[in-house]
Amino acid sequence: MAKITLSNLAHSYMKNPKNKEDYVLQPLNHEWDDGAAYALLGPSGCGKSTLLNIISGILTPSEGSILFDDKDVTFADTTNRNIAQVFQFPVVYDTMTVRENLEFPLKNRGANNQYIDQRVGSIARAIQVEDILDKKARGLSADAKQKISLGRGMVREDVNAILFDEPLTVIDPHMKWELRTQLKALHKELKHTMIFVTHDQTEALTFADKVVVMNGGHVLQIGTPEELFEKPAHTFVGYFIGSPGMNVFEAKVTGNIANLQGYEVNLNSTYKSLQGKIELGIRPEFIELCEDGEGIKIEISRIEDVAHHKIVRAKYNNRKVNIIVPEDVKITPTMNSIKFKLEGVNVYVNDWLVEGELL
Numbered sequence: 001m002a003k004i005t006l007s008n009l010a011h012s013y014m015k016n017p018k019n020k021e022d023y024v025l026q027p028l029n030h031e032w033d034d035g036a037a038y039a040l041l042g043p044s045g046c047g048k049s050t051l052l053n054i055i056s057g058i059l060t061p062s063e064g065s066i067l068f069d070d071k072d073v074t075f076a077d078t079t080n081r082n083i084a085q086v087f088q089f090p091v092v093y094d095t096m097t098v099r100e101n102l103e104f105p106l107k108n109r110g111a112n113n114q115y116i117d118q119r120v121g122s123i124a125r126a127i128q129v130e131d132i133l134d135k136k137a138r139g140l141s142a143d144a145k146q147k148i149s150l151g152r153g154m155v156r157e158d159v160n161a162i163l164f165d166e167p168l169t170v171i172d173p174h175m176k177w178e179l180r181t182q183l184k185a186l187h188k189e190l191k192h193t194m195i196f197v198t199h200d201q202t203e204a205l206t207f208a209d210k211v212v213v214m215n216g217g218h219v220l221q222i223g224t225p226e227e228l229f230e231k232p233a234h235t236f237v238g239y240f241i242g243s244p245g246m247n248v249f250e251a252k253v254t255g256n257i258a259n260l261q262g263y264e265v266n267l268n269s270t271y272k273s274l275q276g277k278i279e280l281g282i283r284p285e286f287i288e289l290c291e292d293g294e295g296i297k298i299e300i301s302r303i304e305d306v307a308h309h310k311i312v313r314a315k316y317n318n319r320k321v322n323i324i325v326p327e328d329v330k331i332t333p334t335m336n337s338i339k340f341k342l343e344g345v346n347v348y349v350n351d352w353l354v355e356g357e358l359l
């Protein structure tokens with residue numbers, strides 16, 4: 001297991017990058033804790049796989065360096081970095097049995113038979129392949145083969161890190177939940193440094209201690225699922241995480257008062273003169289539907305009934321607004337206004353969160 005440090009790291013696939021736009025990874029400086037589980041989350045093309053491949057050694061960064069426990073490994077290959085990897089599609093030996101596939105990484109490192117039996121047994125239990133241990137991998141479903149790839153990735157205890165690149169893509173939806181839970185349990189037990197690439201927020205939020213949210217080659221925030229929910233550092237984070245994501249309203253902020261086209265909202269904090277594009281970010285969970293005249297008037301377009309609440313889709317000032325209403329609240333035709341719960345109102349300047357002074 002290792003602490004991973006990214007120092008002034010940046011990457012361009014061009015030979016002679018000239019400007020910022022030529023880079024798919026913008027300069028990064030981060031230290032990732034030894035033994036923590038991270039998820040790299042972001043939309044397609046934001047640079048997740050590029051970053052993962054730089055950490056694994058498949059790719060050499062155009063700029064900066066990468067350190068494992070303070071040792072510079074920027075130019076070391078994957079084997080010398082001593083990491084395990086699980087890819088999007090299964091990597092298994094078809095002619096070997098499931099057991100032989102799981103034993104392979106341990107035998108390669110010269111582990112003794114007793115340890116191999118014990119370790120393969122516990123991994124087989126975790127990924128639920130005990131009943132097919134003596135079957136050849138050939139002929140197994142893609143789903144089963146991917147479970148074996150996951151098992152092979154996790155069977156060695158002495159790796160510096162385990163890297164997962166969208167490993168649950170081919171897994172059946174029901175099994176996905178099961179495997180995510182198992183991965184989390186294995187992480188708790190073994191405390192490997194794990195990095196898991198995904199574009200699925202549920203996957204990221206259930207698996208990771210910390211989620212690294214990326215967009216357009218930038219790391220916008222590294223935080224616990226709670227931090228990303230309560231204090232999104234950037235409007236994109238607020239919008240990308242949550243279902244539906246955070247609402248954003250243009251506003252003017254003076255002291256502890258926000259003005260939304262004539263409607264005043266008292267804030268929990270006070271802000272010194274803010275310059276630039278000023279917006280309030282409010283998650284749908286922190287907006288209340290209220291009677292006409294009690295708040296900001298909206299136009300309701302649709303009401304959706306989901307598991308334990310309703311989602312009200314509406315418009316305010318030609319912008320979409322989503323509101324989450326508890327299932328026991330009856331929505332009447334006169335409820336056409338909204339109010340904000342103060343603890344859920346964040347202030348953004350040019351898309352970045354600004355903290356005021358608490359009142």
Ligand SMILES: Nc1ncnc2c1ncn2[C@@H]1O[C@H](COP(=O)(O)OP(=O)(O)OP(=O)(O)O)[C@@H](O)[C@H]1O
Nearest residue numbers: 013014024042043044045046047048049050051199
């Ligand atoms: N070998 C390559 N040569 C040139 N450009 C590349 C190469 N690989 C990726 N890119 C570009 O780099 C950017 C980041 O790609 P990357 O695969 O890292 O993103 P990602 O977030 O992992 O996306 P996805 O979820 O679709 O895999 C994209 O614009 C992509 O087109």
